[in-house]
Amino acid sequence: MQNSIQVNHRKLAAGRKSSLMEYFKKHYFLYLMLSPALILTLIFKYGPMYGAIIAFKDFSPIKGILGSEWVGLYNFEKFLSSPNFEVIFMNTLKLSFFGLILSFPVPILLALMLNQVRRAGVKKNIQLFLYAPNFISVVVVVGMLFIFLSPTGPINQLFSWITGEPVMFMSRPEYFRWIYILSDIWTGAGWASIIYVAALANVDPELHNAANLDGANLLQRIRHIDLPTIRPIMAIVFILAAGGIMSIGFEKAYLMQTATNLPTSEIIPTYVYKIGLQSGDYAYSAAVGLFNSIINVILLLTVNFTVKKLNEGEGLY
Template sequence: METKVKTLPWRRTRTKSEPKVKRSSKKKIWQNYELYLFLLPTIIYFIIFHYIPMYGILIAFQDYMPTQGVWGSPWVGFEHFIRFFNSFQFWNLLENTLELSFLQLLFGFPLPIIVALLLNQLRNQKYKKFVQTVIYAPHFISVVVLVGMVYVFFSPNGLINNFIMIFGGDPIYFMSEASWFKPLYISSGLWQETGWAAIIYLAALAGVSPEVHEAAIMDGASKMQRIRHVDIPAIMPTAMILLVLSVGNLMNIGFEKAYLMQTPLNVSAGEIIPTYVYKVGLQSAQYSFAAAVGLFNAVINFILLWAVNRAAKKLSGSGLW
């Protein structure tokens, strides 16, 4: 005789479409809710200050009028983008931005790795700490002070020109010649950020077991061979992640320093998209046009980030997602 088991109404049976994974993940979240509470302020911060303001990109497709607001301003479609692409400044802005960005990446990315590898080989701890302190210190100088130092050292009567005149040369007007803008911008950035950027590589190298180096020494490996076959592979995943992040910010080079270093005589080499957006958007009150230029810049950044992340995952297996 067959007996039917009656299912109680409050006891819900799991169907095939609801795997155990959902319940187990919810259970894990509940068991570690303290950790998620720690994350909550950061999530709220990003939602309020990064995601909610994104609705403002709508003005890039409008003829924005502050009196009518975002939703009341008339729509113009891609008019501002077409205007930017057809402007005489477009190619100059794009060239300056890309050139400064790639030069900064070309010199600024490998240099901290080299510095970290060299510092890691030092055995005199006092000297190592002294060198670390000296090269870290410029990071804590503000951009305004840094540009002020550049003006003082490279002015016609500055320290550099005094050395040039001592050896019989003529003073060079560094801040007035467009050809010197990019070298000064890149070199000052390397001086300020190289030591600080090397910290994360030193942390990665600290995780390498001394036994691996001892085994390599026993096998007769030289210092260069140990750097090549032990240290570099150890920091490669970290380097790839930082490379992807650097390329993702390729178009967002330092606005403050570029703006402060600009003069009427070197602006042809120093005008970049971020400074142009500031001048057009805030100084000239062309809000929609500036939003269109900024959105174009952000889209290029996103495409570069996606492409480099995909290439990094294929080459090394490490990526942001």
């Protein structure tokens, strides 16, 4: 009996192996097309992970990664016990959290409004207007912010006319987050709405026609037809955004920094850049960056689990 079971298991394993080989032979061209992206990912994403071990060492460029002394969690303890930890961590968390809460609904609203535009020519012109800011360089965007929000800029001229004195937007810490988030929404919301516009284009027009016959108004049609259609995409986009909540773009925050707005503009990415590249403390900066990545992974797993529970099992994985 036992021998027959073992024979059956071997036959099943052999059958699966042969079917897998047949499938690979049949679709080998697709795997060849995939191979360049896979190789680049392995080289530039997974390969550099080897260097992350310097976070656990007293790294010396002369001794190299393997030759440097192992210090364990010393660099992590140094960061967690530093007087700047709480300020930097909370600045990063607040900027990311408020940015996610304020920016996440905007592409959805834009897509829902675009979906109501029936004239193709008008819709294309509106989309062009909304997508264009995404292609403006971060350096140019920050330069525009400094020009428009400077004491002699057009926005401050309006404030001077109303209040009698200009507002120092770029040097006051309390304005940094609002400027950062609102400018992010302006540059990215239109481009982010593409995925929702594409999903809404697949909605069967007969559903809307039937809802019209039943007397449903515009808001009711959006609530019961459009939103359920894009709900799975909304869940995936939210999970990805929440998973990267600590991964704020370094370039924009660094370019917007001034000597007087550092209490709110100093975040983990800018701190890592200053400690690692400017001060040359590579091991410490690697530990800070690795700590940031661990927080992102924890948030990704937590949000994905929560969304799956609330969204009838639909999550990222």
